[in-house]
Amino acid sequence: MALSQALKAEAYRRMLRIRRFEEEGTRLFKEGAIPGAYHASIGQEAAIVGACLALNNDDAMTGTHRSHGHPIGKGADLKPLMAELMGKATGICKGRGGSMHLADNSVGIVSESAIVGGGIPLATGVALSAKVLKTQRVCLCFFGDGAVNQGTFHESLNMGALWRLPVIYFCENNGYAITTSLAGSHGQPSIAARAQAYGMPGALVDGQDVSAVYDATCEAVARARRAEGPTLIEAKTYRYDEHNVGLLIPGKPYRPPEEVEEYRTRRDPIILFRQRLLQEGFTEGDLGAIEQEVERAVEEAIRFAAESPAPSAESLFDYMYSDPVGSRGA
Amino acid sequence: MTRAPMEHSPASTATTEVSALTRELSLEGYLRMVRIRRFEEEAMRRAMAGEFSGMHSSSGQEAAIVGACLALRDDDYITGTHRSHGHPIGKGADLKPLMAELYGKATGICKGRGGSMHLADRKVGIIGESAIVGGGIPLATGAGLSIQVRGTDQVSLCFFGDGAANQGTFGESLNLAAIWKLPVIFLCENNLYAISTPVAKSHGQPDIALRAAGFGLPGVIVDGQNLAAVYAATAVAVSRARHGGGPTLIEAKTYRFEEHCLNLQVPIPYRTPQELERYKSQRDPLQLHRQDMLNSAIGEAEIAAIEREVTAEVADAVTFARQSPQPDASEVYDYLFSNPIHYPPEPAP
Numbered sequence: 001m002a003l004s005q006a007l008k009a010e011a012y013r014r015m016l017r018i019r020r021f022e023e024e025g026t027r028l029f030k031e032g033a034i035p036g037a038y039h040a041s042i043g044q045e046a047a048i049v050g051a052c053l054a055l056n057n058d059d060a061m062t063g064t065h066r067s068h069g070h071p072i073g074k075g076a077d078l079k080p081l082m083a084e085l086m087g088k089a090t091g092i093c094k095g096r097g098g099s100m101h102l103a104d105n106s107v108g109i110v111s112e113s114a115i116v117g118g119g120i121p122l123a124t125g126v127a128l129s130a131k132v133l134k135t136q137r138v139c140l141c142f143f144g145d146g147a148v149n150q151g152t153f154h155e156s157l158n159m160g161a162l163w164r165l166p167v168i169y170f171c172e173n174n175g176y177a178i179t180t181s182l183a184g185s186h187g188q189p190s191i192a193a194r195a196q197a198y199g200m201p202g203a204l205v206d207g208q209d210v211s212a213v214y215d216a217t218c219e220a221v222a223r224a225r226r227a228e229g230p231t232l233i234e235a236k237t238y239r240y241d242e243h244n245v246g247l248l249i250p251g252k253p254y255r256p257p258e259e260v261e262e263y264r265t266r267r268d269p270i271i272l273f274r275q276r277l278l279q280e281g282f283t284e285g286d287l288g289a290i291e292q293e294v295e296r297a298v299e300e301a302i303r304f305a306a307e308s309p310a311p312s313a314e315s316l317f318d319y320m321y322s323d324p325v326g327s328r329g330a
Numbered sequence: 331m332t333r334a335p336m337e338h339s340p341a342s343t344a345t346t347e348v349s350a351l352t353r354e355l356s357l358e359g360y361l362r363m364v365r366i367r368r369f370e371e372e373a374m375r376r377a378m379a380g381e382f383s384g385m386h387s388s389s390g391q392e393a394a395i396v397g398a399c400l401a402l403r404d405d406d407y408i409t410g411t412h413r414s415h416g417h418p419i420g421k422g423a424d425l426k427p428l429m430a431e432l433y434g435k436a437t438g439i440c441k442g443r444g445g446s447m448h449l450a451d452r453k454v455g456i457i458g459e460s461a462i463v464g465g466g467i468p469l470a471t472g473a474g475l476s477i478q479v480r481g482t483d484q485v486s487l488c489f490f491g492d493g494a495a496n497q498g499t500f501g502e503s504l505n506l507a508a509i510w511k512l513p514v515i516f517l518c519e520n521n522l523y524a525i526s527t528p529v530a531k532s533h534g535q536p537d538i539a540l541r542a543a544g545f546g547l548p549g550v551i552v553d554g555q556n557l558a559a560v561y562a563a564t565a566v567a568v569s570r571a572r573h574g575g576g577p578t579l580i581e582a583k584t585y586r587f588e589e590h591c592l593n594l595q596v597p598i599p600y601r602t603p604q605e606l607e608r609y610k611s612q613r614d615p616l617q618l619h620r621q622d623m624l625n626s627a628i629g630e631a632e633i634a635a636i637e638r639e640v641t642a643e644v645a646d647a648v649t650f651a652r653q654s655p656q657p658d659a660s661e662v663y664d665y666l667f668s669n670p671i672h673y674p675p676e677p678a679p
Contacts, residue, residue: 149505151498158496161534187508188546197544199535 001218003053003211008277009290011053011210015045015270016294018069021078024298025068025085026245033306034085036098038245041069046269047172047235048073050213051140054221055108060126060139062119063112065100066172066239070142074107078301088308095311096319110139116177117150119143120169124156127165127230138166138224140217146177148191157232161198164229168220171232172207174239179254195232207235208269211276238263337522337605338583339536351400351558356623357636359400359557363392363616364640366416369425370588372644373415373432377592381652382433385446388416390587393615394519395420397560398487398582401568402455407473407486409466410459412447413519413586417489421454429647435654442657443665463524464497466490467516471503474512474577485513485571487564493524495538504545504579511576515567518579519554521586526600539581547577554582555615558622585609 003011022040029038041048044066052073055061063070071081076092084091085099092104100114110126113119123141130137147153148171160167171191175182182189195202201223205216213235220231240260242249274287351359370387377385388395391413399420402408410417418428423439431438432446439451447461457473460466470488477484494500495518507514518538522529529536542549548570552563560582567578587610589596623633 149502151500151502153498154501155496155498158532158534162532185505185509186546187505188544194544197534197541199533 001215003214005281007053007214008211008280009282009286011049011214012270012273012277012287013290013294014049014052014073014075015210015273016291017078017297018042018045018048018072019270020294020298021072021082021301022068024302025082026241028086028302029245034099035087036100038085038099039066039243040239040241040245041066043240043263043269044069044172044174044207044237045073046210046273047170047207047213047237048142050207050210051142051168051170051217051233051235053210053214054217055138055140058108059137059221060108060110060123060130062110062123062126062139062141063102064119064142064144064147065112065114065116066144067100067102067112067142070112071102071104071107071109074104074109076104076107076109078297079304080104082301082305083308086305086308087310088305089311089315090304090308094315094319117143117147117152120147120150120152120156123167123169124160124165127160127167127224128163130166131163131227136225138168138221140168140170142170142172144177145171145173145175145182145191146180146185147171148194149185157195157198157200157230160230161200164227166224166227167230168217168224169230169232170217171234172237173234174237176239176243176254178243179249181254190234192232192234200230200232202232202234204234204236207237208263208267208272210269210273237269238267240264337585338520350626351561353626353628355400355561356558356619356626356628357632359396359561360616360619360623360633361636361640362396362399362420362422363557363619364637365425365643366392366395366419367616368640368644369415369419369429369647372648373429374588374592376648377432383445384592385415385432386413386591387586387588388413390609390615391416391519391521391554391584392420393557393619394517394554394560394582394584395489397554397557398489398515398517398564398580400557400561401564402485402487405455406484406568407455407457407470407477409457409470409473409486409488410449411466411489411491411494412459412461412463412591413491414447414449414459414489417459418449418451418454418456421451421456423451423454423456425643425647426650427451429644430651430654433651433654434656435651436657437650437654441665464490464494464499467494467497467499467503470514470516471507471512474507474514474571475510477513478510483572485515485568487515487517487568489517489519491524492518492520492522492529492538493527493532494518495520495541496532500541501545504542504547504577507577508546511574513571513574514577515564515571516577516579517564518581519584520581521584523586523590523600525590525594526596526598528600537581539579542579547579549579549581551581551583554584555613555618557615557619584615585613 022042028034048069080092087095123139126139192202192204203216206212370389395416427439434442450458470486473486539549539551553559
């Protein structure tokens, strides 16, 4: 299924929302306005948005430590996201989640997990729930190349395949687990090839091409909705920044500067897609309008977050339990 | 070779060409297989008579165990599982301290501390059994890393079952071994059932050996009821490992003749009596190898002599175990730590 004109515009909008949100977030982090750690998805926008556009709004999704892009790709409002990064009471998790534990239920995000490989069994469980409840819901599970070497990957993919669960295992392979290259950590280089071990299809896709990612994910989603089970998709992508903002890697560089430069200039998913849109019937005016709209949305999100209050001290013990221990029988 | 049983996937027949065992290895292999069978049968009887507590019998899986062990040297390492009396016996261990260990006696191979599921006979390279399903896989991988770091030409062979292949430790260990080219042979005794759960209900696809490709190592399927076939496949893997070629995953399609463990009553039938009977009558690794020996001009008398010898060995092992003393109560805190903490202070001079 190829992207419609309307979806093309939406794909461009969402990729740009991720890029601009992350650029501004990076700046705010460096200025001290955002606490904790900041992992930017810059460079990986096409993999995220291409996958998310193949889903319905009520389809589920799980994320990783690098997970601001995932809710944005799924269509989340930027304001409560930015407020969450700043730890504000108006944040999507009321300031309790922060950068690495966001969950925007309104767009189907079940959870993010900063535990590498931690989201894979969660997504498998969500898919089991969809099967038991006989809904048409599918679950998209994002994880990185490092997570593939966790035992949870192995255990979850086997169960997903065995029980034909409606889950799409989506690997954003950006080539490096922090500084460890794929060649230095995987017995063989194809992550998609691991699928055959479990009896499920494995697909390799150019993660810098949003429409290719969309097509591959649509096929996997259709398969999942037909109750034919999971698919493993490997999207080859690239991270522009360091693993997290401000991380200094001592010693010999783990990737050559030319490689980063090559991706930034020739393999940038947004530049590539913009050029394509101009060839496929969009005008500079159309794209400029989207760009301005995104700019405004990011500015508003920052203003909203900055002006929002911090959580009150009295609310410290709230939201720790769904039914707080000791709250009854008083 | 004999066609593999239908309960296993059709890929069971896709075995590599089997080279004949030498006469010497053929006899040694039979000796060790009969030792395992008689040891397990006698241990079952003794346990049912209440002489010691439960056990997991390796009856039916002897060819997979012994075929693999015959391809190893004495100084090569192996790790085992919860079903692990057969592994030391296959590697050449003395039966007396093994039986004494099952009885919990002071003369046991682990001085009565290990028992059935935590045996370790260092003399024959057994670095540990683990009753944790999948627990031995990273241990064997670590032993392979130690070999590589120390620069010896040993190898490490890891026994595990079809159930363990679904543990995360399997995925993590195979990947590490492949990337570091560790001298490890991952040998899966696929006996079709994890307790009562069939492979078909627990694995995304039925051939465990096919999982190897995803980690970048060779995967081999072998008829686990055929001693010579298991030996041949393991010898290739061992040679590869000794020469820096890295690990191999071998899946030996085999069958367990007893229940998962002694006295276990599984209320829901998970395998048919006919299936069990067919394996016992047509696919018994001891009977198959006995016939192969007779066909290759090893005489009945020589074979019968081995059988008599083993019967006597097992009887001696039981006598030894029964007559051995219990560990002394004063030693209860011994062997807990290699360098004990809270050790009693030295008496003042």
